[in-house]
Amino acid sequence: MHGLGNSYIYVDGFRDPLPNEERLPNLASEVANPYTGIGSDGLILILPSNVADVRMRVFNSDGSEAKNCGNGLRCVSKYAYEHQYVEHENFSIETLGGIVESQVHLDEEGKVSEVTVDMGVPRLKRKDVPMRGKGGALEENAIGVTETINGIDYTFTAVSMGNPHAVFFVDKLADAMIETVGPLIEKADLFPDGTNVEFISTLNASEIDFAVWERGSGITQACGTGACAAVVAAVLNGETKKDEAITVHLPGGDLTIHWSSKDDHVWMKGTAVTVCTGIYFQA
Numbered sequence: 001m002h003g004l005g006n007s008y009i010y011v012d013g014f015r016d017p018l019p020n021e022e023r024l025p026n027l028a029s030e031v032a033n034p035y036t037g038i039g040s041d042g043l044i045l046i047l048p049s050n051v052a053d054v055r056m057r058v059f060n061s062d063g064s065e066a067k068n069c070g071n072g073l074r075c076v077s078k079y080a081y082e083h084q085y086v087e088h089e090n091f092s093i094e095t096l097g098g099i100v101e102s103q104v105h106l107d108e109e110g111k112v113s114e115v116t117v118d119m120g121v122p123r124l125k126r127k128d129v130p131m132r133g134k135g136g137a138l139e140e141n142a143i144g145v146t147e148t149i150n151g152i153d154y155t156f157t158a159v160s161m162g163n164p165h166a167v168f169f170v171d172k173l174a175d176a177m178i179e180t181v182g183p184l185i186e187k188a189d190l191f192p193d194g195t196n197v198e199f200i201s202t203l204n205a206s207e208i209d210f211a212v213w214e215r216g217s218g219i220t221q222a223c224g225t226g227a228c229a230a231v232v233a234a235v236l237n238g239e240t241k242k243d244e245a246i247t248v249h250l251p252g253g254d255l256t257i258h259w260s261s262k263d264d265h266v267w268m269k270g271t272a273v274t275v276c277t278g279i280y281f282q283a
């Protein structure tokens, strides 16, 4: 399945026996390999939960486990609803980054065409990203901070959506140097768990151009949590405002995101697509 071209191989843990825990990181790398595997940005497990209706586990293509995945949440929502693992169109999903609420939207054939996810409250304090306190105290936010990495100063805003994001504002995405700055920031010791790296250009108060270097997967077509972090960063830096329905233009397509002033939650709406089903023989 994919969300705006951010594709994962989904394993149905309600129905199928799961690989052993220690097998999962290598399995994620294997299935993600487009030459010797299937080809994806990683592996996602759809599982029963004791605290929500469904549980999602996300593994990047390098085998690292992530705490959240916005595009994954929409695809898990589509799958769980269409396989009757949930009874209603609104249900909860457990992630390592917390429990979120999802709402599926049906087409005329009763298939899920779009999904709205309440991604919860963004975490802004350095210690919650997590980010080390070199340029400021751990209890402080990191909004438009300048940190020196390998002798060069970088200015960005750090936001956690359950997973870490460093958001850079650029005049034009074409100037962003994603392939060099992306991995440098991803692995900087400033971020003890690494970080996803977003490059955004605010076109106006309701549109953002977006590109991403994902932790553990590199450049992807889309990053749902990253798009949420981008909107939060744009509001915090005065480029737009809360409650504005913002269209984030990702390489793989658009997401509609708003940061509610009512409950401080970030809401994401977008598509989810099933590509195929099959059997991976080296599971």
Ligand SMILES: N[C@H](CCC[C@H](N)C(=O)O)C(=O)O
Pocket: 006, 058, 060, 065, 066, 067, 068, 069, 070, 071, 072, 163, 164, 196, 214, 215, 216, 217, 222, 223, 224, 225, 226
């Ligand atoms: N690479 C991310 C996980 C996938 C997030 C992304 N694909 C999304 O849609 O949010 C991380 O290590 O935190």
